[in-house]
Amino acid sequence: MKIHSLLFILLFLFSFKNLSAQSKPSPQLSPKKHYNLVLIVADDLGYGDLGFTGSTQIKTPHLDQLATNGVTFTQGYVSSAVCSPSRAGFITGINQVEFGHDNNLAGVEPGFDIAYNGMPLSQKTIADHLNKLGYVNGLIGKWHLGKEPQFHPLKRGFDEFWGYTGGGHDYFESLPNGKGYKEPLESNFKTPDPITYITDDVGNESVDFIERHKDEPFFLFAAFNAPHTPMQALEEDLALYQHIEDKKRRTYAAMVHRLDLNVGKIMTSLEEQGLSENTLVVFFSDNGGPTDSNASLNAPYRGQKGILLEGGIHVPFVMNLPGLLPEGLIYQEQVTSLDVVPTFLALAGDTETSMDMFSGVDLIPHLTGKTPPLADREMTWKFTISRAIREGDWKLVSVPDRMPMLYNLAEDPSEQNDLALKHMDKTTYLLKKLGTWDVNLPHPVFLEGAVWKKRQLGLYDREYQLEQPIEN
Structure with a gap:
């Protein structure tokens, strides 16, 4: 009887222990750290027109702060001297002429097929790659990689698109049946509001994207129109630069000022959402400034948009990621916009895509001292x-x-x-x-x-x- 009682007590205690263990909530695993990715691209910005690249005439405090808190590349290049091929390069990570995207994208020339009038469908975009890693991908602003349906950004890996598919846009107006710079804005997640000033609208929509997707890994491509023609600025911004006698240069300065304000909006949003520490922000211009058409300045470099002297391809270039990248680093070796895709994919944790397929390289190890600097690069x-x-x-x-x-x-x-x-x-x-x-x-x-x-x-x-x- 005593043995049976002892066995009963032991069995009861064992069962109670199991029930207690099952009734306790399982410890919550900390969520896997992910990096958000933000690519901010200016359009036709002159190298010498930002504070951190030497301008004393145009004030750009937000972009200067982005550079001060991050890495500034003194030898940052793009892969083409004009918009569309440059974008085809940095959106794929492959030198675009190696897949036939040599020219700027415009109308269909005699002897060519409209079905091929865009970035070749054989190429994967950064958004295609990030989709497989669970990222939500948004493009706000300019596309310029094909207007035919098969080239649309929503068919090239992007989940959300607000903007226009052409190469430029009026800053104040779009028309329901408009063509060229007056083409209507489009979006797959909302009915676009009337344009206020398109630089502000791209900034505001970028902030909205961040706020809506703050709890998931995201890639935001903020493709600003500024300071591409047409030369249109807000009166309040023109007033800040009324001392500049040349009217076109005054308008250009005002447009760059407004671009700077909207980059500031994006950075403030990341900070307010608590995302600054785990968001890589990259900023550059798609090519050098077209000094003959928008009064930009590429000093100290000779040349401009459209040619392969330094003024056409040597651009302002910044990477910012607090906690991982050194603050205030001036990196003096050559880098290229073709490095963006492999850098983004490595930071996103992609272990399956072969980095050998890209023309560029992952910059993070070179910037953090894990591998030697990129000296004497070809x-x-x-x-x-x-x-x-x-x-x-x-x-x-x-x-x-x-x-x-x-x-x-x-x-x-x-x-x-x-x-x-x-x-x-x-x-x-x-x-x-x-x-x-x-x-x-x-x-x-x-x-x-x-x-x-x-x-x-x-x-x-x-x-x-x-x-x-x-x-x-």
Whole structure:
């Protein structure tokens, strides 16, 4: 009897222990840390028109703060000197001429097929890759990678789109049946409100995207129109720059000011939502400023949008991620917009995509000291009539109507002294390397109008302002 009683007591205690264990709530696992990804792209911004790149005329405190708190790349490049091919490059991570996206996207030229008038469907975008990792992807603003339905951003990995598919837009107005810069805004998640000022609208919609998706991994592509033509600014912004005598330059300064304010909105939203510490923000311009059309300034670099001198492809470039990237780092080695996709994917935890498929590299290890700096990097460019190659400090540019041009950028960043004849061995070596790369490229899948070729050639002979304006 005693043995039975003892067994009963032991069995009761054992059962009670199990019931107690089952009744306790399971410990909550901390959510897996994820990084949000924000890409902010200006359109036709001059290199020398921000405070952190040397401007004293145009005030850009929010972009300056982004640079001060993050990493500034003094040798940041894009893969093309014009909008559409540059975007095809940084949205895929692959040099766009290697899949036939050589020209700027416009109408369909004779002999070409409208079905191919956009970024080739064979290419995956950063949004396609991030979809597989559970990210929600939003594009706010400009697309310019194809207007036909098959090229639409919602078919290229993006979950949300608010903006326009063309290459530019009026800042104040869109029309229901409008074409070109007056085309209607579109969205798949709301009925777009009438435009107030499109730079503000892109900023506001970007903030709205952040607030709606703050609790999940997201990728936001904030594709601003500013300061691309048409030259249109708000009166209150023009008043800030009334001391600038040149009307076009005054309007341009006001447009850049408004761009800066809206970058500030995005950064404030990330902070208010508690997302600053786990959000990588990247900012650059899609190409150099077209000094002849929007009064931008690429100082100290010669050239402009449309050509492969430094002024066309050397752009303001910043990465910001508090807690991971060094604050205030001035990184002096070459980087490219083609590095954005592999950097984003590595930070998002992608272990399946082969990084060898990309033209760029993951920058994070180089910026945090885990791997050596990217010294003596080779870069190649091709845009319609122009070809260029950079290897270390040496850069060679080739256009149809003259001998190749050779510059040592360490000694001559403004490309004033052509050394091609003085260093024939270097000229021959780089020209052969560039030519071998060029003849292995596929044919362009579409062409822009032939009139642009002559115009681009003329831009190599223009005089460019290489110093900041003197302020009174």
